[in-house]
Amino acid sequence: xxxxxxxxxxxxxxxxxxxxxxxxxxxxxxxxxxxxxxxxxxxxxxxxxxxxxxxxxxxxxxxxxxxxxxxxxxxxxxxxxxxxxxxxxxxxxxxxxxxxxxxxxxxxxxxxxxxxxxxxxxxxxxxxxxxxxxxxxxxxxxxxxxxxxxxxxxxxxxxxxxxxxxxxxxxxxxxxxxxxxxxxxxxxxxxxxxxxxxxxxxxxxxxxxx
Numbered sequence: 001x002x003x004x005x006x007x008x009x010x011x012x013x014x015x016x017x018x019x020x021x022x023x024x025x026x027x028x029x030x031x032x033x034x035x036x037x038x039x040x041x042x043x044x045x046x047x048x049x050x051x052x053x054x055x056x057x058x059x060x061x062x063x064x065x066x067x068x069x070x071x072x073x074x075x076x077x078x079x080x081x082x083x084x085x086x087x088x089x090x091x092x093x094x095x096x097x098x099x100x101x102x103x104x105x106x107x108x109x110x111x112x113x114x115x116x117x118x119x120x121x122x123x124x125x126x127x128x129x130x131x132x133x134x135x136x137x138x139x140x141x142x143x144x145x146x147x148x149x150x151x152x153x154x155x156x157x158x159x160x161x162x163x164x165x166x167x168x169x170x171x172x173x174x175x176x177x178x179x180x181x182x183x184x185x186x187x188x189x190x191x192x193x194x195x196x197x198x199x200x201x202x203x204x205x206x207x208x209x210x
Contacts, residue, residue: 022091030083033126036068037076045072051122052113062123063110066178069124079126082160086133089152093140097193104192105132105185112181123175128182131167134160135186143194 040047052066053059070076090098109128117123138157141150166179 026087051124054117101189104189108185109182128178132182132186135183139190
């Protein structure tokens with residue numbers, strides 16, 4: 001698994017610090033989601049109006065806000081464990097890389113929902129991130145061709161492969177469009193970032209004196 005400078009290429013103390021930083025980041029992100037849901041509850045769910053409204057210009061703002069908001073506590077609770085686990089594993093491969101992958105998933109997932117979700121609907125929730133992160137972790141090894149990335153993908157498939165059924169329509173009240181386009185964003189991120197890793201490794205191997 002490729003890491004950034006504070007990752008697993010350093011001393012044991014540096015590695016431990018990296019694991020701790022990753023934990024703090026993902027815990028902080030999920031904690032922020034709970035704070036926002038508390039604010040939404042106090043505000044009588046007014047923040048729910050910031051979700052994605054398909055093919056509406058005002059609804060485009062939902063692309064930015066939708067993954068941060070949920071339709072109630074049960075919705076948020078359902079996403080919490082996958083967010084913590086997948087987000088932490090993603091961060092271990094490098095904070096900068098995790099941010100880039102998340103940005104791709106966020107944008108592709110949101111725009112996809114805006115384009116094809118049913119008219120008049122409002123889409124909220126971090127499940128698009130969950131599916132995007134899962135797809136990224138499942139496929140990253142195919143593009144980096146690193147055995148540790150492949151191993152991580154296999155482990156994620158065993159743990160969360162059943163979630164992939166959520167890519168298909170059929171469950172009432174669930175945005176399969178958000179799941180599908182989040183996953184597409186994850187595949188795109190795995191391809192772009194994985195290919196970039198291979199190019200960097202090839203360049204480093206070919207550089208004289210390195």
